[in-house]
Amino acid sequence: MAARRPKTQARRHGERRTPGWVWLLAGLLLGLGIAVIVLVRDGIDASKLLPRPNPAATTPPEPEAPVAQKGQPAEKKPKYDFYTVLPGREVVIPDAELSAQAKAEPEKPAEPAERLLLQAGAFSDPRRAEEIKAAIAFTGLIARVEPTTAASGQTVHRVMLGPFASLRELDDAKSTLERSGVQAIAIREPGR
Secondary structure (H helix, E strand, O other): OOOOOOHHHOOOOOOOOOOHHHHHHHHHHHHHHHHHHHHHHHOOOHHHHOOOOOOOOOOOOOOOOOOOOOOOOOOOOOOOOHHHHOOOOOEEEOHHHHHHHHHHOOOOOOOOOEEEEEEEEEEOOHHHHHHHHHHHHOOOOOOEEEEEEOOOOOEEEEEEEEEEOOHHHHHHHHHHHHHOOOOOEEEEEEOO
16 A cells, blocks of 8 residues: 655645635625726716616506406306307208217218218307317317307307218217317208
8 A cells, every 4th residue: 555645745846726715705806896997987877777667668458357267156068059050051960860870881981062060169259269179179189260150140159170071080079079078069061
């Protein structure tokens, strides 16, 4: 085992190192000196340090009401009647008929003279329609919002899926929506 060297042997030719705290103190003093020179040269103006009002500023628009309010009852199911909202050219396919036809027929594409669609809702508020569209997106299906004028003259925003190539695809999409809590009706529309 090698003999232990005394600490004095590590220094060469009698060098003495400057401690780290001396360098730290010198850096702080140098930075403080530069800051004093800049402040004295430019002058100390407190108005430059404080925020200034903008004379061209306007008040912000009224904020929207929060989506969920504390103490309010849970959101009710939407109130809409598909049968009064749909234009006269569309025919609603009852659920029983849809599932029976989808199971009975092999993968047969829809006739070119008709379009098979799903309607997941009709709302007067476009934001509510967008919420349902977003909920449908979580199921992996793609929906769109179509503004339509109802018989009463009111604009209604319909959440639509499709067109589907066959009744089986339509039934599968409807089942997917029902599993995630979204009610939809099947629609057979004459081709355009």
